[in-house]
Amino acid sequence: xxxxxxxxxxxxxxxxxxxxxxxxxxxxxxxxxxxxxxxxxxxxxxxxxxxxxxxxxxxxxxxxxxxxxxxxxxxxxxxxxxxxxxxxxxxxxxxxxxxxxxxxxxxxxxxxxxxxxxxxxxxxxxxxxxxxxxxxxxxxxxxxxxxxxxxxxxxxxxxxxxxxxxxxxxxxxxxxxxxxxxxxxxxxxxxxxxxxxxxxxxxxxxxxxxxxxxxxxxxxxxxx
Amino acid sequence: xxxxxxxxxxxxxxxxxxxxxxxxxxxxxxxxxxxxxxxxxxxxxxxxxxxxxxxxxxxxxxxxxxxxxxxxxxxxxxxxxxxxxxxxxxxxxxxxxxxxxxxxxxxxxxxxxxxxxxxxxxxxxxxxxxxxxxxxxxxxxxxxxxxxxxxxxxxxxxxxxxxxxxxxxxxxxxxxxxxxxxxxxxxxxxxxxxxxxxxxxxxxxxxxxxxxxxxxxxxxxxxxxxxxxxxxxxxxxxxxxxxxxxxxxxxxxxxxxxxxxxxxxxxxxxxxxxxxxxxxxxxxxxxxxxxxxxxxxxxxxxxxxxxxxxxxxxxxxxxxxxxxxxxxxxxxxxxxxxxxxxxxxxxxxxxxxxxxxxxxxxxxxxxxxxxxxxxxxxxxxxxxxxxxxxxxxxxxxxxxxxxxxxxxxxxxxxxxxxxxxxxxxxxxxxxxxxxxxxxxxxxxxxxxxxxxxxxxxxxxx
Numbered sequence: 205x206x207x208x209x210x211x212x213x214x215x216x217x218x219x220x221x222x223x224x225x226x227x228x229x230x231x232x233x234x235x236x237x238x239x240x241x242x243x244x245x246x247x248x249x250x251x252x253x254x255x256x257x258x259x260x261x262x263x264x265x266x267x268x269x270x271x272x273x274x275x276x277x278x279x280x281x282x283x284x285x286x287x288x289x290x291x292x293x294x295x296x297x298x299x300x301x302x303x304x305x306x307x308x309x310x311x312x313x314x315x316x317x318x319x320x321x322x323x324x325x326x327x328x329x330x331x332x333x334x335x336x337x338x339x340x341x342x343x344x345x346x347x348x349x350x351x352x353x354x355x356x357x358x359x360x361x362x363x364x365x366x367x368x369x370x371x372x373x374x375x376x377x378x379x380x381x382x383x384x385x386x387x388x389x390x391x392x393x394x395x396x397x398x399x400x401x402x403x404x405x406x407x408x409x410x411x412x413x414x415x416x417x418x419x420x421x422x423x424x425x426x427x428x
Numbered sequence: 429x430x431x432x433x434x435x436x437x438x439x440x441x442x443x444x445x446x447x448x449x450x451x452x453x454x455x456x457x458x459x460x461x462x463x464x465x466x467x468x469x470x471x472x473x474x475x476x477x478x479x480x481x482x483x484x485x486x487x488x489x490x491x492x493x494x495x496x497x498x499x500x501x502x503x504x505x506x507x508x509x510x511x512x513x514x515x516x517x518x519x520x521x522x523x524x525x526x527x528x529x530x531x532x533x534x535x536x537x538x539x540x541x542x543x544x545x546x547x548x549x550x551x552x553x554x555x556x557x558x559x560x561x562x563x564x565x566x567x568x569x570x571x572x573x574x575x576x577x578x579x580x581x582x583x584x585x586x587x588x589x590x591x592x593x594x595x596x597x598x599x600x601x602x603x604x605x606x607x608x609x610x611x612x613x614x615x616x617x618x619x620x621x622x623x624x625x626x627x628x629x630x631x632x633x634x635x636x637x638x639x640x641x642x643x644x645x646x647x648x649x650x651x652x653x654x655x656x657x658x659x660x661x662x663x664x665x666x667x668x669x670x671x672x673x674x675x676x677x678x679x680x681x682x683x684x685x686x687x688x689x690x691x692x693x694x695x696x697x698x699x700x701x702x703x704x705x706x707x708x709x710x711x712x713x714x715x716x717x718x719x720x721x722x723x724x725x726x727x728x729x730x731x732x733x734x735x736x737x738x739x740x741x742x743x744x745x746x747x748x749x750x751x752x753x754x755x756x757x758x759x760x761x762x763x764x765x766x767x768x769x770x771x772x773x774x775x776x777x778x779x780x781x782x783x784x785x786x787x788x789x790x791x792x793x794x795x796x797x798x799x800x801x802x803x804x805x806x807x808x809x810x811x812x813x814x815x816x817x818x819x820x821x822x823x824x825x826x827x828x829x830x831x832x833x834x835x836x837x838x839x840x841x842x843x844x845x846x847x848x849x850x851x852x853x854x855x856x857x858x859x860x861x862x863x864x865x866x867x868x869x870x871x872x873x874x875x876x877x878x879x880x881x882x883x884x885x886x887x888x889x
Contacts, residue, residue, distance in 0.1 A: 213694055213698065215698045216698045219704075220701060223704065257690050284689050284692075284693035285689055304693075305694065306696040306723050307700065309701055309705065371757075371761065372760045374753070416769075417756055417757070417760045417769070417771065418770075418772065418773070418808075419773050420753050420757055420771075421757070423760055423761065423764065425765075
């Protein structure tokens, strides 16, 4: 995986390159918008990490001109600006994601990986969290290596939550995934389903928790 | 609209329009009076014409009015004479046979006329040194008449007053003839003037509208100078110049903020990246937490500075339910990790309020972060939406003592300086955001124990 890193601060650029390199990426570095433009024109990169404030121009302008010529390379924007409207501007300008400086290196790498997966990538077939592993092709659920049987709806619910581990998934999104248009869904059907799945997971010794965020949705999180 | 806006600006202050109308009306009235004066003066100076025709009439009137009764005494029927006339009938030697009317004493000195002659006499009246410009003349006519064979001198006299002539002219000619024409003309003139003035002052209205639209968010607007009269062009260009200078200052401030954000965050980013690249997480964890705290402080200071210029455009809208759900989605993982939980109540229906979504998001986020800091483990923070445009955040912490409630929203204020990790800016920022929206941030007791912060933003419409 080859990345273009556009960052004018040498030290930050070095740390980023090292961390990305350690994670298995090949990194090309640019310090100016002109160099970045030239690099993008000559080489096909898998993703670009772009600082917004460059000495010879705005990174956003670069993203816009990339999109203008049909270049769909995923772009992760790094910005020191945290204005009340800057964040929206960044994404409207064609960037795929943004992070505000300073950021945690671990999260940056996770986001770059997410960007690389995004376009048309096959959804992960094996979802793991804590000691549970869900093979969505089966579907087969194992907890601490032992197979556990669930109903079709329970598996679907668990899959929806495991696809976004540690994140709240809204009630509406879950219901859309669980029920068809013609299904007659009672007002507390989802609550009942979650509560049943929660009990089953506890009874088989799973070390993940299904949290309720009342009024919003549900979240799967490992106990660690 | 014109009057209304003028009144808005202070009803005790006369408008330029009123002032001009009053003064021009005064000028017109003075002009008309002056025109009258001119007529008056023209008649006043025109005193060369002595009314001998009138005196001749008076003399024949006198002759006709003379009668001799049975005792031979002369009598005059004074009712046949003009009332302003003085008359005398005397013998040629000066013995007065009969006299009456006005200014008779003036007549004695007049020479006895020759036969078949009429003596005209005109002399200045008044005592003392003769004035260069006489005010009155006493004019007389004398004639020899025959009454029953006796030759007598019949005399009539009139005092000719130039002032009275002019006054007559004024009263009869000016008032009678000119005024009926002049008054409608004057009224028509004033009406035309009022409309002309309104039209001429129209550019001021337009300037006012433009000036009102200038806010920190629209600081690029300038007062229009096209088709402005020359007199207004100078002041308006001067004001535009002043706005340019202010705008440059404002822009410099904004640029500084953006630069400061960049300059402060880049070294922090390097520091964080350096710490993250070290292989010994145990020793860097504390430093990494310090970097995070510092980063947060920088963000909040920049937010405080940005809020000074925050203005809400009339068309901006945010849905409180949507914002609350997004905050809960964002903050729930952090809450769960620290053993707390979050709930959003009554967010099923949109509650559109007038405001900047990012700013309201920031305010609510600060309230939830604050609640997370104080609510004990295993308790739930409730974010509750009210359709009246309120969103409240309730925690189960110790609550806010009455005495501290006024201090809460001051910058850098903290309940306990040693314990709390924050800088004391979160609530101040939320408070500032509420007031920028013409809303409120209130604090009271959570009925279930703890504190409750309520953010109130005006509803759309």
